[in-house]
Amino acid sequence: MRIVKVLNKVDTLYSRKVHQNLPVSQLIEMAVTRKEAMLTEQGALHAYTGEFTGRSPKDKYIVKDSSTKEKVKWGKINQPMSQQTFDSLYQRALEYMSEREIFTFDGVAGADPNHQLSIRVINEFAWHNLFVKQLFIDQNVIDSENHKPDFEVVCLPGLKADPIADDLNSETFIAVSFERRMVLIGGTAYAGEMKKSVFSVLNYLLPFEGILPMHCSANMGDSPDDVALFFGLSGTGKTTLSADPERKLIGDDEHGWSDNGVFNFEGGCYAKCIGLSQEKEPQIWNAIQYGSVLENVAIDEDTRSLKFNDNTHTENTRVAYSIEKISGAVTPSIAGHPKVIILLTADAFGVLPPISKLTKEQAMYHFLSGYTSKLAGTERGITEPEATFSTCFGEPFLPLDPNVYAELLGKKIDDHDVRVYLVNTGWSGGAYGVGERIKLAYTRTMVRAAINGDLEKVNYNQDSHFGLFIPETIAGVPTEILNPRHTWENKNAYDKKAQELAERFISNFERFSNVEPEIKKAGPQIKS
Incomplete structure (x- = not known):
């Protein structure tokens, strides 16, 4: 049963108001009137999300049914939920909505009309409905007369699960059913859960169409073929570096790469x-x-x-x-194939170079590794940077085996002769707490040099710990910061810390037993 049919029934039987596709002005008025949020001096709407100020990955589930049983990579990331539990939560969601005013948003995820996911989002908060209206592509923009959702997202922060009776980790749940084509969210007011749930759905569906879903930002120059992608976890600089006044923004976080080129999943940032x-x-x-x-x-x-x-x-x-x-943003958010890929990491060890050029095999190695430091606040319980490996720079959102995404990326790098660089936006001169974060101005200069081809004209030295190729000079960047070892006062301490991180890379990569040997050899090697 589609939620829209249920909503009509609720509206009739209980005389509760269903607010469908309200304009921005009305959503703001209702959010303020209902004391959900307040207006700032800039005119933006401001809200607090309560206990949850980041995603709650331990409370994310996928329904294990006949369609997902053999396809999903089950484990700590993709936790199974029974159909019975999902149905129980669904019935409670219907009862919960029947007693409240609710808001609906109709739109799509995917700027390419050939690869769009039609969505309906149902909210109990007006400010949440305004959030999704900003983040996804509005039905008015796509000029859809009869919106028939392929997937529905129901977000009810006030609805909580019974951890014992429902066999869940807590009262919070983010549950996806591919058979029911529905996401149920309860117990958390963090709006990012809605955004990332849709991303997870696309990460499941699109590879079967030969499309690579990517946790990356994208921008372009004057030509649709002058495209750059920026992969990275939250806080590594995807949004900041792609929002370049000298280039046009395609999107800041989530994209697909089809046979025709790159397209944004979202309508906002x-x-x-x-x-x-x-x-x-x-x-x-x-x-x-x-x-x-x-x-x-x-x-x-x-x-x-x-x-x-x-x-x-x-x-x-x-x-x-x-x-x-964003002034000069690309609309619709569609472009050609990328010529440059930037893999972003925020290295808390302070030992990776601020920029290095990768071979195709190194690109695949670092894509699968997805090394960075989780930054404070992006997940519950993270209060300071913490070294982590997140496959494909987006493991929490990947329902399928990581090799599915890696193989798609490798094929597209080959097909379109893409240059790939690893960029460290983290620390230099020492580890977190000792060194300093690399200056944004320097990072911007290095990234621009990579995109415009200047780094094709310089000499490189190969790093002894990670095998990375470090440019000797970059105009506008102090030469001494390009090699991280030069920024450490104690060179022995640098070597020790670099070897420690290299060993972590090696240990992490042991889980990828079925990759090509040349990809495994492209990472750091154990020193005798």
Whole structure:
């Protein structure tokens, strides 16, 4: 049964209002009137998400049924839920909605009309409905007269599970049923769960069509064929580096790569705000305006001014805004095949070079490894950077075996002769707590040099610990920071820390037993 049919029944039997596809102005008015949120001096809507200020990966489930049993890579990331439990939660969701006003949003995920997922999102909060209106592609934009959703997302923060009776980890749940074509979210008000649930659905469906779903941002130059992709986990710089005033933004977080090129999954952006300044990130700063939605940013409730450097509530402060708020953004968000791929990492060990050129085999190795440091606030319980490996730079959102995505990427790199670089936006001169974060201005300069082809004209030295190729010079960047060993006062300490990280890479990669030997050899090797 489709939720839309249920909603009509609820509306009739209980005389509760179903607000369908309200405009921005009405959603803002209702969110403020219902005391869900407040307006800031910039005109953006501001809300707190309560206990949950980041995703809750331990509470994410996929229904194990005949369609998913043999396809999903089951484990800690993709936890199975029984059909019985999902049905029970679904019935409770219907009862819960029958007693409340609810809001619906109809739209699509996927800017390419040949590869779109039609979605309907149902919310109990007006500000949540405004959030999805900013993040996904509105039905009015796609001019759809009769919207028939392929997938439905039901988000009810006030509905909680019974951990014992439902055999779940907590009262919170993010449950996906591919057979029912539905996502149920309860017990958390963190809006990012809706966004990432749709991404997870696309990560399951699209590879079967030969399309690579990617946790990456993308931008382009004056030509649709001048495309760059930026892979990386939250907080590594995808949004910041792709929002380049000198290039056109395609999208800041999630894309597909088909035989025709790259397309954005979303119609908006979801940027981190901690430490945001107009000087360093002008495009994001200027996007905080009427219609945008702020989460957990510290605010002066008297003046309604925002305090971007205040992490009182969380480091994971966010703003959601329509991509049209970025000057010069590509709309519709479709472009050609990329010529450059940037793999982003925030290295808390402080030993990876700020930029290095990768061979195709090294690119596959580092894509599968997905090394970075989880940054504070992006998940519950993370209070300082923590070294981690997240396959394909998006393991929490990958229902299928990682090799499915890696093989697709490798084929496309070969087919389109793509240059690949590893960029460290983390620490230099020492590990976290000793060294300093690499300056954004330097990173921007290095990335631009990679995209415009300047790094094809310089000499490289091969790093002895990781086998990475480090450029000797880059115009506008101090030469001494290019080789991380040179930034450490104690060179022996650097070698020790680098070897420690290399051993972690090797240990992590042991789980990929079925990769080609040349890919395995492209990573760091154990030193005698």
